[in-house]
Amino acid sequence: NAGVTQTPKFQVLKTGQSMTLQCAQDMNHNSMYWYRQDPGMGLRLIYYSASEGTTDKGEVPNGYNVSRLNKREFSLRLESAAPSQTSVYFCASHRRGETQYFGPGTRLLVL
Amino acid sequence: QKEVEQDPGPLSVPEGAIVSLNCTYSNSAFQYFMWYRQYSRKGPELLMYTYSSGNKEDGRFTAQVDKSSKYISLFIRDSQPSDSATYLCAMTSANQAGTALIFGKGTTLSVSS
Numbered sequence: 001n002a003g004v005t006q007t008p009k010f011q012v013l014k015t016g017q018s019m020t021l022q023c024a025q026d027m028n029h030n031s032m033y034w035y036r037q038d039p040g041m042g043l044r045l046i047y048y049s050a051s052e053g054t055t056d057k058g059e060v061p062n063g064y065n066v067s068r069l070n071k072r073e074f075s076l077r078l079e080s081a082a083p084s085q086t087s088v089y090f091c092a093s094h095r096r097g098e099t100q101y102f103g104p105g106t107r108l109l110v111l
Numbered sequence: 112q113k114e115v116e117q118d119p120g121p122l123s124v125p126e127g128a129i130v131s132l133n134c135t136y137s138n139s140a141f142q143y144f145m146w147y148r149q150y151s152r153k154g155p156e157l158l159m160y161t162y163s164s165g166n167k168e169d170g171r172f173t174a175q176v177d178k179s180s181k182y183i184s185l186f187i188r189d190s191q192p193s194d195s196a197t198y199l200c201a202m203t204s205a206n207q208a209g210t211a212l213i214f215g216k217g218t219t220l221s222v223s224s
Contacts (some may be wrong), residue, residue: 004154033211040119042216043155043199058211089152099145099201100212102154 002026004103006091012109012110013081019078020063021106023091029101031094032074034066037105043090049074081110114138117200117215121129126224132186133187134200137181141202141213144176149197149217158198159185190222 007022021074025032034046035058045058049068063085065077088107092100117134124130132146143162147155159174161167167174174184183202187194197219201212 040216043201043212043214045211048211099143099157099160101157102147103151105153107152 004091004101006089006103006106008106009104010107010109012111013078014111015082017081018077018079019081019108020078021089021091021108022073023075023103024073025091025093025101025103026072027093027101028071028096029093029095031096032068033092033094034064034074034075034076035090035092036060037090038087046076046089051104065110078108081108083110086110114213115200115215118218119216121219121221123221123223124190126190126192126222128190128218130190130194130222132185132187132198132200132218132220134183134202135161135181136183136213137206138213139178139181140204141181142205143176143197143203144183145201145212146172147199147201149199151167151196155199175196187220190220192224195221203215 004025030051033048035043037043044060047066049055052071067075088101088105090105093102115136144157148158149155164176164178171188175184184209199217200215
């Protein structure tokens with residue numbers, strides 16, 4: 001039981017490049033989330049998926065898109081990366097009645 | 112005013128000390144309260160999860176919720192160097208699909224041996 005896994009662990013991009021961050025969970029949770037963590041800002045919600053087939057914007061969705069591929073997988077895409085998207089990205093999953101469980105994070109540097 | 116306020120520290124204590132970490136909040140709709148521990152370059156790890164006002168104890172950790180004062184605390188007894196981490200409080204109004212957690216900015220704790 002790996003919990004929540006994320007790939008890659010670390011990525012460097014140039015401004016304007018695109019990439020997809022991958023997240024998978026093996027806990028049979030319905031809901032999945034993407035957060036970003038920045039110094040002095042705490043964790044902020046980018047997008048979430050309440051259940052397979054649905055996605056919704058969070059607090060800071062601009063510049064991102066998401067795909068809920070199936071119940072296990074939820075990806076985050078940066079179509080044209082900007083230096084302001086330099087951050088640590090965390091995926092989380094959740095089942096009603098429990099709290100959210102987080103992955104190990106992806107550290108992204110946009111030059 | 113931020114929804115959740117948390118003193119970022121840093122907080123430095125000697126091994127064996129009792130540590131008190133605190134958060135205040137402004138939204139009276141918050142009903143579920145969590146404490147996460149985050150080691151450097153790792154993801155947040157759930158420590159405590161409470162719903163009602165009062166105390167919840169788990170080993171050396173005690174979570175306290177005072178909804179009337181909109182104040183939550185985490186106490187660590189007999190602190191160890193392995194407790195050195197950033198502690199994040201989090202809360203939400205409903206424990207259902209799609210409800211985001213609102214986080215404090217985290218308090219960095221250092222326990223010296």
